Amino acid sequence: MSTPTEDVKPRIRRTHIALYVKNPFEAVGWYKDVLGMIETARGERWVFLSFGTKHHDIALIQADPTMEGAQARGEINLQHYGLEIDGTMDDLRRLYGMLLRKNVPIVKITDHKVGYGLYFTDPDGHRFEFFLETIHDDEEGRRVLGEHNAPSDPFDLQPL
Known part of the structure:
Protein backbone atom coordinates (compact mmCIF):
# COMPACT_ATOMS: atom_id res chain seq x y z
CA MET A 1 0.00 0.00 0.00
CA SER A 2 1.40 3.39 -0.96
CA THR A 3 1.80 6.39 1.33
CA PRO A 4 -0.63 9.31 0.76
CA THR A 5 0.99 12.18 -1.11
CA GLU A 6 0.35 14.62 1.77
CA ASP A 7 2.81 12.57 3.88
CA VAL A 8 5.62 13.05 1.37
CA LYS A 9 8.26 15.52 2.50
CA PRO A 10 11.17 16.81 0.46
CA ARG A 11 14.66 15.68 1.37
CA ILE A 12 16.73 18.75 0.52
CA ARG A 13 20.28 18.00 -0.53
CA ARG A 14 21.40 21.62 -1.03
CA THR A 15 20.00 25.01 -1.89
CA HIS A 16 20.72 27.81 -4.33
CA ILE A 17 19.28 31.27 -4.71
CA ALA A 18 18.51 33.49 -7.71
CA LEU A 19 18.63 37.24 -7.20
CA TYR A 20 17.42 40.06 -9.41
CA VAL A 21 20.15 42.69 -9.81
CA LYS A 22 20.45 45.88 -11.85
CA ASN A 23 23.30 44.49 -13.94
CA PRO A 24 24.54 40.93 -13.40
CA PHE A 25 27.68 41.57 -15.43
CA GLU A 26 28.71 44.43 -13.14
CA ALA A 27 27.55 42.69 -9.93
CA VAL A 28 29.53 39.51 -10.62
CA GLY A 29 32.78 41.23 -9.61
CA TRP A 30 31.50 41.89 -6.08
CA TYR A 31 30.49 38.24 -5.64
CA LYS A 32 33.91 37.06 -6.81
CA ASP A 33 35.80 39.59 -4.69
CA VAL A 34 33.77 39.53 -1.46
CA LEU A 35 32.32 36.01 -1.37
CA GLY A 36 35.17 34.29 -3.25
CA MET A 37 32.80 32.79 -5.82
CA ILE A 38 33.65 31.63 -9.32
CA GLU A 39 31.61 32.27 -12.44
CA THR A 40 30.35 29.01 -13.93
CA ALA A 41 27.99 30.10 -16.70
CA ARG A 42 26.71 33.24 -18.40
CA GLY A 43 23.72 34.08 -20.56
CA GLU A 44 22.24 37.15 -22.17
CA ARG A 45 20.64 38.38 -18.90
CA TRP A 46 22.21 36.23 -16.17
CA VAL A 47 25.37 34.91 -14.50
CA PHE A 48 25.72 31.71 -12.44
CA LEU A 49 28.21 31.63 -9.57
CA SER A 50 29.56 28.81 -7.42
CA PHE A 51 31.40 28.46 -4.12
CA GLY A 52 33.46 25.80 -5.92
CA THR A 53 31.64 22.54 -5.29
CA LYS A 54 28.50 22.64 -7.46
CA HIS A 55 27.63 24.17 -10.83
CA HIS A 56 25.88 27.12 -9.17
CA ASP A 57 24.92 28.43 -5.74
CA ILE A 58 23.84 31.96 -6.66
CA ALA A 59 22.30 33.16 -9.91
CA LEU A 60 22.30 36.87 -10.74
CA ILE A 61 19.47 37.79 -13.09
CA GLN A 62 18.92 41.12 -14.86
CA ALA A 63 15.93 42.90 -13.28
CA ASP A 64 13.43 44.66 -15.50
CA PRO A 65 15.05 48.11 -15.92
CA THR A 66 11.66 49.86 -16.11
CA MET A 67 10.86 48.93 -12.51
CA GLU A 68 12.60 50.47 -9.53
CA GLY A 69 12.73 50.05 -5.75
CA ALA A 70 9.82 48.26 -4.13
CA GLN A 71 8.13 47.85 -7.53
CA ALA A 72 11.05 45.76 -8.76
CA ARG A 73 11.29 43.56 -5.67
CA GLY A 74 7.83 43.92 -4.14
CA GLU A 75 6.90 45.22 -0.72
CA ILE A 76 7.61 41.81 0.84
CA ASN A 77 11.08 40.57 0.00
Whole structure:
Protein backbone atom coordinates (compact mmCIF):
# COMPACT_ATOMS: atom_id res chain seq x y z
CA MET A 1 0.00 0.00 0.00
CA SER A 2 1.40 3.39 -0.96
CA THR A 3 1.80 6.39 1.33
CA PRO A 4 -0.63 9.31 0.76
CA THR A 5 0.99 12.18 -1.11
CA GLU A 6 0.35 14.62 1.77
CA ASP A 7 2.81 12.57 3.88
CA VAL A 8 5.62 13.05 1.37
CA LYS A 9 8.26 15.52 2.50
CA PRO A 10 11.17 16.81 0.46
CA ARG A 11 14.66 15.68 1.37
CA ILE A 12 16.73 18.75 0.52
CA ARG A 13 20.28 18.00 -0.53
CA ARG A 14 21.40 21.62 -1.03
CA THR A 15 20.00 25.01 -1.89
CA HIS A 16 20.72 27.81 -4.33
CA ILE A 17 19.28 31.27 -4.71
CA ALA A 18 18.51 33.49 -7.71
CA LEU A 19 18.63 37.24 -7.20
CA TYR A 20 17.42 40.06 -9.41
CA VAL A 21 20.15 42.69 -9.81
CA LYS A 22 20.45 45.88 -11.85
CA ASN A 23 23.30 44.49 -13.94
CA PRO A 24 24.54 40.93 -13.40
CA PHE A 25 27.68 41.57 -15.43
CA GLU A 26 28.71 44.43 -13.14
CA ALA A 27 27.55 42.69 -9.93
CA VAL A 28 29.53 39.51 -10.62
CA GLY A 29 32.78 41.23 -9.61
CA TRP A 30 31.50 41.89 -6.08
CA TYR A 31 30.49 38.24 -5.64
CA LYS A 32 33.91 37.06 -6.81
CA ASP A 33 35.80 39.59 -4.69
CA VAL A 34 33.77 39.53 -1.46
CA LEU A 35 32.32 36.01 -1.37
CA GLY A 36 35.17 34.29 -3.25
CA MET A 37 32.80 32.79 -5.82
CA ILE A 38 33.65 31.63 -9.32
CA GLU A 39 31.61 32.27 -12.44
CA THR A 40 30.35 29.01 -13.93
CA ALA A 41 27.99 30.10 -16.70
CA ARG A 42 26.71 33.24 -18.40
CA GLY A 43 23.72 34.08 -20.56
CA GLU A 44 22.24 37.15 -22.17
CA ARG A 45 20.64 38.38 -18.90
CA TRP A 46 22.21 36.23 -16.17
CA VAL A 47 25.37 34.91 -14.50
CA PHE A 48 25.72 31.71 -12.44
CA LEU A 49 28.21 31.63 -9.57
CA SER A 50 29.56 28.81 -7.42
CA PHE A 51 31.40 28.46 -4.12
CA GLY A 52 33.46 25.80 -5.92
CA THR A 53 31.64 22.54 -5.29
CA LYS A 54 28.50 22.64 -7.46
CA HIS A 55 27.63 24.17 -10.83
CA HIS A 56 25.88 27.12 -9.17
CA ASP A 57 24.92 28.43 -5.74
CA ILE A 58 23.84 31.96 -6.66
CA ALA A 59 22.30 33.16 -9.91
CA LEU A 60 22.30 36.87 -10.74
CA ILE A 61 19.47 37.79 -13.09
CA GLN A 62 18.92 41.12 -14.86
CA ALA A 63 15.93 42.90 -13.28
CA ASP A 64 13.43 44.66 -15.50
CA PRO A 65 15.05 48.11 -15.92
CA THR A 66 11.66 49.86 -16.11
CA MET A 67 10.86 48.93 -12.51
CA GLU A 68 12.60 50.47 -9.53
CA GLY A 69 12.73 50.05 -5.75
CA ALA A 70 9.82 48.26 -4.13
CA GLN A 71 8.13 47.85 -7.53
CA ALA A 72 11.05 45.76 -8.76
CA ARG A 73 11.29 43.56 -5.67
CA GLY A 74 7.83 43.92 -4.14
CA GLU A 75 6.90 45.22 -0.72
CA ILE A 76 7.61 41.81 0.84
CA ASN A 77 11.08 40.57 0.00
CA LEU A 78 13.99 38.31 0.96
CA GLN A 79 15.14 39.15 4.50
CA HIS A 80 18.62 37.63 4.14
CA TYR A 81 20.56 34.72 2.70
CA GLY A 82 22.66 32.97 5.38
CA LEU A 83 26.04 31.49 4.57
CA GLU A 84 27.31 29.23 7.35
CA ILE A 85 31.08 29.46 7.54
CA ASP A 86 33.48 26.67 8.39
CA GLY A 87 35.85 27.90 11.06
CA THR A 88 36.24 29.65 14.39
CA MET A 89 35.42 33.03 15.88
CA ASP A 90 38.75 34.30 14.55
CA ASP A 91 37.64 33.29 11.04
CA LEU A 92 34.44 35.30 11.50
CA ARG A 93 36.54 38.23 12.78
CA ARG A 94 38.78 37.98 9.69
CA LEU A 95 35.73 38.03 7.42
CA TYR A 96 34.47 41.11 9.27
CA GLY A 97 37.82 42.82 8.71
CA MET A 98 37.74 41.88 5.02
CA LEU A 99 34.23 43.32 4.61
CA LEU A 100 35.31 46.57 6.29
CA ARG A 101 38.43 46.85 4.10
CA LYS A 102 36.28 46.39 0.99
CA ASN A 103 33.78 49.01 2.24
CA VAL A 104 30.93 46.48 2.25
CA PRO A 105 27.99 47.93 4.21
CA ILE A 106 27.53 46.12 7.54
CA VAL A 107 23.91 45.80 8.66
CA LYS A 108 24.37 44.26 12.11
CA ILE A 109 26.30 41.72 14.15
CA THR A 110 24.23 39.43 16.32
CA ASP A 111 24.34 36.70 18.93
CA HIS A 112 21.65 34.16 18.02
CA LYS A 113 22.52 31.94 21.05
CA VAL A 114 23.16 29.08 18.60
CA GLY A 115 25.84 31.05 16.77
CA TYR A 116 26.91 34.49 15.66
CA GLY A 117 25.74 36.36 12.58
CA LEU A 118 27.52 39.07 10.59
CA TYR A 119 25.02 40.74 8.24
CA PHE A 120 26.02 42.81 5.19
CA THR A 121 24.64 43.90 1.84
CA ASP A 122 25.67 43.51 -1.78
CA PRO A 123 25.69 46.49 -4.19
CA ASP A 124 21.99 45.90 -5.03
CA GLY A 125 20.95 45.89 -1.36
CA HIS A 126 20.49 42.13 -0.89
CA ARG A 127 21.25 41.17 2.68
CA PHE A 128 23.66 38.31 3.40
CA GLU A 129 24.83 36.74 6.65
CA PHE A 130 28.08 35.00 7.48
CA PHE A 131 26.98 32.64 10.26
CA LEU A 132 29.27 30.86 12.73
CA GLU A 133 27.35 28.07 14.42
CA THR A 134 28.31 27.38 18.04
CA ILE A 135 25.70 24.76 18.95
CA HIS A 136 26.05 21.83 16.57
CA ASP A 137 23.48 19.48 18.08
CA ASP A 138 20.18 20.20 16.30
CA GLU A 139 17.99 19.13 19.23
CA GLU A 140 19.91 21.46 21.55
CA GLY A 141 19.74 24.21 18.93
CA ARG A 142 15.94 23.95 18.71
CA ARG A 143 15.69 24.06 22.51
CA VAL A 144 17.94 27.15 22.77
CA LEU A 145 16.13 29.00 19.96
CA GLY A 146 12.75 28.32 21.57
CA GLU A 147 13.97 29.23 25.04
CA HIS A 148 15.42 32.54 23.86
CA ASN A 149 12.69 33.34 21.30
CA ALA A 150 15.02 33.09 18.27
CA PRO A 151 17.21 35.97 19.44
CA SER A 152 19.12 38.49 17.41
CA ASP A 153 20.96 40.26 20.22
CA PRO A 154 23.62 42.86 19.37
CA PHE A 155 27.14 41.48 19.63
CA ASP A 156 30.48 43.32 19.71
CA LEU A 157 32.73 41.59 17.20
CA GLN A 158 36.27 42.94 16.86
CA PRO A 159 37.53 42.71 13.27
CA LEU A 160 40.89 41.20 12.37
